[in-house]
Amino acid sequence: MIDHKGLIISINFLVLVLLCMEYDFFVYVSGEVRCIERERQVLLRFKKGLIDDYILSSWRSDNIECCNWRGVVCSNTTGHVIGLQLPGDDISGYYLEGEISSVLIELHDHLNILDLSGNDFGSTRIPEFIGSMTNLQHLNLRDSNFAGNVPPQIGNLTNLQTLDLSYNNFGGNRIPEFIGSMKNLQHLNLGHSNFAGNVPFQLGNLTDLRTLDLSHNYDIRFENLSWISHLSFLSQLDLSYSINLSNIDWVQQILLKFHSLQELHLQGCGIINVVTPYLNSSSISLSTLDLSENELNSSTIDRLFNSINVTANLRKLYLRGNKLERLPSSTTRLPNLEDLDVSFNSMEGIISEADLSELRNLKVLDLSFNSLILNISPVWSPPFPQMDAISLAGCKMGSHFPEWLKTLNNLSWLDLSSAGLSGEVPDWLWTNLSPWMQYLNLSHNHFIGTIPDFSSKSTQFIDVSSNNFSGPVPLFPPSTRVFQLSQNAFSGSISTICAVHSYDFLMVIDLSDNRLAGELPNCWENMTQLEYLNLANNNFSGEIPRSVGSLFYLETLHIRNNSFSGELPSDLRNCENLGLIDIGDNMFTGNIPTWVGAFNLSIRYLSFGGNRFHGIIPLEICSLTQIQILDLSRNNISGNVPSCFDNFTWLVEKNTTSVVFTAIGYVFTVVENFFQEYVDYASVSWKGQESEYYTKNLRLLKLIDLSSNRLVGNIPETFSSLKGLVSLNLSRNSLTGSIKTDIGQMEMLEVLDLSHNHLSGGIPIGLGQLHYLDVLDLANNDLSGEIPSSTQLQSFNASVFAGNSALCGRPLALCRGDGPGPSTGNQLGDTDDDENDDGDGDGTLTFLEEFGIPIILGFMFGFWGVVASLLVKK
Numbered sequence: 100m101i102d103h104k105g106l107i108i109s110i111n112f113l114v115l116v117l118l119c120m121e122y123d124f125f126v127y128v129s130g131e132v133r134c135i136e137r138e139r140q141v142l143l144r145f146k147k148g149l150i151d152d153y154i155l156s157s158w159r160s161d162n163i164e165c166c167n168w169r170g171v172v173c174s175n176t177t178g179h180v181i182g183l184q185l186p187g188d189d190i191s192g193y194y195l196e197g198e199i200s201s202v203l204i205e206l207h208d209h210l211n212i213l214d215l216s217g218n219d220f221g222s223t224r225i226p227e228f229i230g231s232m233t234n235l236q237h238l239n240l241r242d243s244n245f246a247g248n249v250p251p252q253i254g255n256l257t258n259l260q261t262l263d264l265s266y267n268n269f270g271g272n273r274i275p276e277f278i279g280s281m282k283n284l285q286h287l288n289l290g291h292s293n294f295a296g297n298v299p300f301q302l303g304n305l306t307d308l309r310t311l312d313l314s315h316n317y318d319i320r321f322e323n324l325s326w327i328s329h330l331s332f333l334s335q336l337d338l339s340y341s342i343n344l345s346n347i348d349w350v351q352q353i354l355l356k357f358h359s360l361q362e363l364h365l366q367g368c369g370i371i372n373v374v375t376p377y378l379n380s381s382s383i384s385l386s387t388l389d390l391s392e393n394e395l396n397s398s399t400i401d402r403l404f405n406s407i408n409v410t411a412n413l414r415k416l417y418l419r420g421n422k423l424e425r426l427p428s429s430t431t432r433l434p435n436l437e438d439l440d441v442s443f444n445s446m447e448g449i450i451s452e453a454d455l456s457e458l459r460n461l462k463v464l465d466l467s468f469n470s471l472i473l474n475i476s477p478v479w480s481p482p483f484p485q486m487d488a489i490s491l492a493g494c495k496m497g498s499h500f501p502e503w504l505k506t507l508n509n510l511s512w513l514d515l516s517s518a519g520l521s522g523e524v525p526d527w528l529w530t531n532l533s534p535w536m537q538y539l540n541l542s543h544n545h546f547i548g549t550i551p552d553f554s555s556k557s558t559q560f561i562d563v564s565s566n567n568f569s570g571p572v573p574l575f576p577p578s579t580r581v582f583q584l585s586q587n588a589f590s591g592s593i594s595t596i597c598a599v600h601s602y603d604f605l606m607v608i609d610l611s612d613n614r615l616a617g618e619l620p621n622c623w624e625n626m627t628q629l630e631y632l633n634l635a636n637n638n639f640s641g642e643i644p645r646s647v648g649s650l651f652y653l654e655t656l657h658i659r660n661n662s663f664s665g666e667l668p669s670d671l672r673n674c675e676n677l678g679l680i681d682i683g684d685n686m687f688t689g690n691i692p693t694w695v696g697a698f699n700l701s702i703r704y705l706s707f708g709g710n711r712f713h714g715i716i717p718l719e720i721c722s723l724t725q726i727q728i729l730d731l732s733r734n735n736i737s738g739n740v741p742s743c744f745d746n747f748t749w750l751v752e753k754n755t756t757s758v759v760f761t762a763i764g765y766v767f768t769v770v771e772n773f774f775q776e777y778v779d780y781a782s783v784s785w786k787g788q789e790s791e792y793y794t795k796n797l798r799l800l801k802l803i804d805l806s807s808n809r810l811v812g813n814i815p816e817t818f819s820s821l822k823g824l825v826s827l828n829l830s831r832n833s834l835t836g837s838i839k840t841d842i843g844q845m846e847m848l849e850v851l852d853l854s855h856n857h858l859s860g861g862i863p864i865g866l867g868q869l870h871y872l873d874v875l876d877l878a879n880n881d882l883s884g885e886i887p888s889s890t891q892l893q894s895f896n897a898s899v900f901a902g903n904s905a906l907c908g909r910p911l912a913l914c915r916g917d918g919p920g921p922s923t924g925n926q927l928g929d930t931d932d933d934e935n936d937d938g939d940g941d942g943t944l945t946f947l948e949e950f951g952i953p954i955i956l957g958f959m960f961g962f963w964g965v966v967a968s969l970l971v972k973k
């Protein structure tokens with residue numbers, strides 16, 4: 100995926116910042132105070148209601164010139180405050196919270212512009228008083244966490260030219276009809292806001308409308324579409340994922356009607372067919388056409404373009420995720436085309452130099468994830484030297500590095516992942532790496548060799564994972580956001596990472612599955628943005644440095660399977676956003692720290708298994724109410740099992756699944772609004788096998804593993820309230836007492852291992868009534884009596900019950916007379932031993948079969964412009 104827009108947005112932003120700085124400077128020098136004192140007082144009162152660390156820091160009572168305050172726009176002639184532009188700051192991650200004070204009404208006579216986008220107003224309703232600010236011309240409340248319905252008072256804002264309510268959550272309310280009476284509206288954005296119901300036809304009264312975005316409101320309906328044809332000045336229309344069109348007929352009509360239409364976005368509208376065209380082609384001015392995520396095939400596209408002769412104007416064409424079987428020949432003859440995205444189709448065949456020779460203006464080309472063969476000579480000189488972004492992921496290009504890319508020296512985005520490439524990466528890629536290069540993905544090939552220091556470049560995303568790169572971890576640039584080197588043969592220490600000048604953007608470090616060794620350097624305190632750290636499966640040793648505790652935003656910590664030792668530094672408690680902590684299979688010592696309770700709001704996955712922890716399980720562990728996977732197995736932990744496990748809310752509830760496992764993620768987009776999740780994995784011991792699973796579906800798994808310790812006492816009765824628990828392993832301890840009868844309440848149990856303890860008494864009938872139970876082990880205890888008769892228990896292998904000398908009944912030998920166990924109407928039938936041995940074949944859908952193996956940490960972090968503020972907030 101290629102993000103072209105992102106680049107543009109960030110550059111614009113820079114320009115804006117520079118302009119602002121210059122402007123401030125100008126005013127400061129001129130020395131006149133324009134600000135009106137009464138209005139300044141209003142602004143100070145307005146500030147009082149808000150929680151803010153940064154955005155309003157220039158709004159100070161000792162700062163007289165309020166016209167210089169950040170976000171305040173004054174009239175050059177009258178000095179009145181005419182605009183408040185207070186968007187959350189994507190780059191720094193700061194945003195406003197708290198109350199939008201109604202003192203703003205006092206600015207009502209002059210205020211034209213109110214922009215509160217990208218802030219977090221905590222799911223409150225849009226304040227009614229805003230409806231009284233009737234001189235407003237521009238109101239931007241995008242992505243500010245507003246909820247409820249849109250108050251009717253907003254309908255009084257009849258002077259509005261721009262209204263942006265997108266990226267909020269209007270919880271299934273209808274789009275208000277009163278918007279239709281805002282006759283001056285030119286720009287209306289209601290996308291991504293969870294509106295539902297019929298779209299009011301009154302919107303057809305907005306005859307001045309230039310842009311209309313109703314996209315991603317999955318539950319809105321269009322009773323009829325005729326009102327749209329009244330919007331004769333429309334130049335941008337986005338109905339992606341909000342309308343079901345099946346037939347492209349409507350698209351053609353719309354193109355015919357709107358001579359001014361320049362951008363049309365119809366992603367995910369279920370479009371299948373194209374009907375016989377009848378358009379007067381000379382009238383079409385379309386420059387952007389987005390038909391991604393529909394059902395279109397190549398001949399449909401060819402027919403569309405052959406009929407509507409758009410060749411002169413079309414600049415951006417997005418056909419991602421359709422059913423194209425080949426590159427539609429019409430698309431290779433669009434001389435002004437700048438962006439072509441045909442990724443995620445099922446195209447086959449060969450792309451040659453000739454196919455691309457007419458596309459002289461191409462800036463973005465995305466051919467990824469098809470089955471294309473690129474047959475291009477290494478000495479080819481492409482007709483598009485200005486190319487900005489190219490993705491050839493999954494294309495076959497022969498085994499050697501595509502040397503022709505060398506001529507594209509403005510690239511900001513290069514994705515050659517999963518392309519079957521091998522050998523060394525040519526030096527020019529690193530040395531000539533364009534100063535603009537932001538995204539470089541060489542992952543999933545067979546590259547060898549070392550990677551030189553490229554810290555003088557400006558790369559933000561670097562992914563060379565799943566290759567055979569070796570040598571030391573290279574020094575990366577301070578601009579890096581994602582540094583992904585996993586599954587290679589990198590070796591040596593990682594102390595070089597301390598030599599990076601700054602880590603202001605660093606969000607992801609993944610060095611897992613390499614041959615790295617030595618102690619961790621102690622330079623983590625400046626990596627303030629780090630959310631994801633994965634050092635698993637290397638040979639690191641020594642203690643965890645205290646500075647790891649400064650990673651306040653850390654959500655995921657994987658250091659499994661190294662040789663770390665010593666006690667965990669208590670500074671780790673500061674990482675209170677941790678959702679996943681996996682320190683399993685190391686040599687950590689000491690007690691399970693009581694401060695784990697500090698993770699009470701966040702943690703879902705905690706694995707301390709396979710270390711040398713001793714002492715008791717601290718009661719503080721029971722404050723981890725969000726926990727879904729708790730693994731303390733294979734340590735030297737003693738004492739009782741705490742009886743407060745019924746505090747684990749997620750394990751108690753049967754049908755709950757967390758929305759996301761932990762919340763981090765990349766957003767890479769060619770077109771706005773397309774999300775790609777970052778794939779993380781976690782290690783889980785499931786049915787006796789330790790495996791790594793993608794974490795997306797881990798959100799459905801609920802597991803406790805306390806096996807192989809020195810725990811004593813009874814299994815607490817509270818366990819039976821863990822009605823959502825899927826897997827419980829208490830084996831290889833010294834537990835005593837009986838298996839409680841109400842174990843039958845743990846309805847979701849698929850795996851139960853109580854083997855190698857000293858449990859006594861009978862096997863309760865309830866155990867035979869656990870419908871999903873698939874793996875059971877009760878061997879090597881002191882259980883006695885008759886195994887309750889039920890198809891379920893009898894279907895297990897006899898070894899499941901072995902080593903309990905006083906236990907009898909199928910599948911073990913028959914009992915002699917009445918045993919002391921719970922006796923049921925057990926027919927003493929045949930003694931055949933050849934019945935089905937494992938419990939797998941009974942047709943029960945088990946957890947992973949039902950939900951698929953890969954499990955992703957619903958990884959969702961921001962990437963520049965469009966969606967960035969969503970991310971920072973979580």
Ligand SMILES: *[C@@H]1O[C@H](CO)[C@@H](O)[C@H](O)[C@H]1NC(C)=O
Pocket residue numbers: 122172173174175
């Ligand atoms: C005020 O004047 C400055 C400098 O000429 C200009 O950049 C700015 O746009 C003007 N502001 C308004 C609101 O007209």
Ligand SMILES: *[C@@H]1O[C@H](CO)[C@@H](O)[C@H](O)[C@H]1NC(C)=O
Pocket residue numbers: 230231251252253254255
């Ligand atoms: C604003 O709208 C409300 C509700 O729609 C209405 O009752 C009120 O009279 C309006 N106020 C003004 C000043 O127009």
Ligand SMILES: *[C@@H]1O[C@H](CO)[C@@H](O)[C@H](O)[C@H]1NC(C)=O
Pocket residue numbers: 379380381382
């Ligand atoms: C096609 O549209 C153009 C420009 O709008 C107009 O001049 C021409 O007459 C139209 N031709 C037909 C056949 O309708």
Ligand SMILES: *[C@@H]1O[C@H](CO)[C@@H](O)[C@H](O)[C@H]1NC(C)=O
Pocket residue numbers: 492516517540541542543560561562581583765777778
């Ligand atoms: C690199 O490409 C692979 C496979 O195409 C993809 O899974 C991965 O997410 C990409 N990496 C980044 C950082 O985008």
Ligand SMILES: *[C@@H]1O[C@H](CO)[C@@H](O)[C@H](O)[C@H]1NC(C)=O
Pocket residue numbers: 621622623624625
């Ligand atoms: C962290 O940043 C501060 C201030 O920029 C600097 O003085 C300090 O040396 C840095 N620490 C490390 C370990 O890089």
Ligand SMILES: *[C@@H]1O[C@H](CO)[C@@H](O)[C@H](O)[C@H]1NC(C)=O
Pocket residue numbers: 718719720721722723724743746
């Ligand atoms: C149970 O969880 C609550 C928080 O929801 C916590 O305050 C309480 O201390 C926990 N109980 C125990 C026994 O840890």
Ligand SMILES: *[C@@H]1O[C@H](CO)[C@@H](O)[C@H](O)[C@H]1NC(C)=O
Pocket residue numbers: 711713714735737
């Ligand atoms: C486990 O802990 C006990 C003391 O609690 C100690 O005697 C024993 O050596 C420990 N075992 C291991 C393998 O560390």
Ligand SMILES: *[C@@H]1O[C@H](CO)[C@@H](O)[C@H](O)[C@H]1NC(C)=O
Pocket residue numbers: 732733784785786787788806807828830831850851852874876
């Ligand atoms: C329970 O844990 C032990 C290791 O402590 C492991 O050997 C066994 O296979 C696990 N049981 C199940 C059913 O996963």
